[in-house]
Amino acid sequence: MRVKCVLCDRIDELDDLKPLAKKLRNRPLHTYMCETCEKRIKQKTVERIGENSSN
């Protein structure tokens, strides 16, 4: 199935057999994020947690 990243509008082809594809099909409101954006968000979150714990 084709999915569009909510952050950068990149279209990705997702293997229908992947658990993520099933999840997106069952829950249309569940937004898809491409690997690049996901990594970026995760990194940001980690950085923020790091900042908080140091304060």
Ligand SMILES: [Zn+2]
């Ligand atoms: Zn993206």
